[in-house]
Amino acid sequence: MTDHVILGKGQIGSTVAAILAERGESVRVLSRSGGTDTPGITHIKVDARDAAALTAASAGADVFYNCANPGGYHRWAEEWPPMFAAILAAAKANGASLVQTGNLYGYGPVSEPMHERTPLRSPGHKGRLRIQMWKDALALHEAGDIRFTEARGSDFFGPGALADAMLGERFVRPLIEGKHLSIVGDPDAPHTFTYIPDVARTLVRLAGDDRSWGRPWHVPSAPAVSQREMAEIVCRLLGRDPAVIRRLPWWVLIRVIGTFQPAMRGMTETRHQWDGPYIMESSDFTSTFGDEPTDTETALGETIEWWQRRLVPA
Template sequence: MKVRPVTHHVILGKGQIGSTVAESLARRGDTVRVLSRSGGTDTDSITHHKVDARDRDALLAACRGADVIYNCANPGGYHQWEAEWPPMAEALLAAAEANDAGLVMTGNLYVYAETDRHMTERSALAATTRKGRLRVEMWEEAVARHRAGRLRVTEARASDFFGPGTTQNAMLGERVMRPLLAGGNVQLLGDVDAPHSFTYIPDVANALIRLADDDRSWGRAWHIPTAPAVSQRDMVDGICEIAGRSPARITRMPWWLIINVAGLFQPHLRGLAETRHQWDSPYVMESTEFTETFGDVPTPFDEALGETVEWWRRRIAEQR
């Protein structure tokens, strides 16, 4: 195994993934530069820069001197992907090439076909949705440049996020965690009893850093260590048990209401129509290749759910 010493990190995005990666790198003594549209407050180990990643020249300047660049950003909503991802992706590739930096991309499972079989890194990139095809095109362009010797790239693919810091656009976000911890009931999407893979935020951050550090990662995609699939009902029941409350009543939110009605006021919700299959059917990923290669294992489900509940309790208490 050849391990490349990495000390200068540039992270695009300061959401739950980017922030967790930055904090982990800072704790081990590396220098970290975080790029985002709004900037942020510097610390001793982390500097924040206000950058629009669609601006190629601005991103090139902000990434100068990087050993590795992490793409932990996403456009603001599904409805913005087709307009914003292409210039962002091109600017990131240019920045990696210009600095001879490794590029670690945070990916998802949209690249695969709609299926109820277990998804692995060997599954065909046969997405039929617009968002899925866009992610396929981004990856294929990046890996083509890798094969041509122009840059080093890898992609870490995860299923739906949960964990500390996940507040919006997630199954265990505001619309579920807050009412559950207040003793209320919840509405969920799709088949609440279908097995579904959920990837824990700290495991995502650890995987990104592992891939950046190890030369065995380059030139291919990896599935982030993810615990065995559970249902949405299992998630809700687990939260109730940890919180010491009675089981919550779960009702199913109709798709027509989300897409046709709520989507009028929140445009990003209209994009959920393309991902409906992920919630109406089993949606299961395997991550054994990562574990067998690098040795990392997913955080046990009960531990991850407990830490998520504790984070939400602190958040709610601080907001009172």
């Protein structure tokens, strides 16, 4: 039986754990706060920045899934370097393969659809940080110290996506509650969105297939649609007329909302993703492994169901 270790118990890590446990695999979930064990899943409290502690907590791992993320953009510079160095050290010490949850920040502003061969040329701090993480892990892979791959997705949405997701708390919830919708960026620009369960399934697929190692893969994602179109689908599924959409100035998100949600202040670097077309191609993955993305209507339907359960009064 393969010994799977998952770092992070957010929406992606928890979904990966559930998929593996359902298959009867041995699963350990490592996080700062720990958790309650469930059938097939053991939770361990550990500080991922502590290389020795992380190595000990992941002892015997065959596959390491990095689904962790520092709590907000404002903490990336401080927390990512020691955390990722500890992750690499733990994977190497245990002889474990590493499957990394990635994003598109390393590409920076682009004018064409992104694919896995798009150059990593981000001028921004967060993008450069992700590029360095990729290079550090790939160097260990090429040296034969670990096996490594990365699953890159566009903006995540789905069950469990809350305030840190553009299609989370500020998008789905007001539509369910029949309110107007305030968005940033161009409401009609085509944008690729990546469904969280598709991310989790991709990580599991990559971990179990020898064709995955040594290169990045884009998570299967449905064809790009605009924020307006996403809102219209949600309203149609709810049986309502399209919502009134108001364009929120960036300074409101960054300065005003950022006062209460510090992570929003980091959106300055990534506003290009919303001010024009932002399209990711994922055909490499589908043609290699056969997995198709969840269609947008199904994904939004499942997202609505999750939110409706969450909003039911206790």
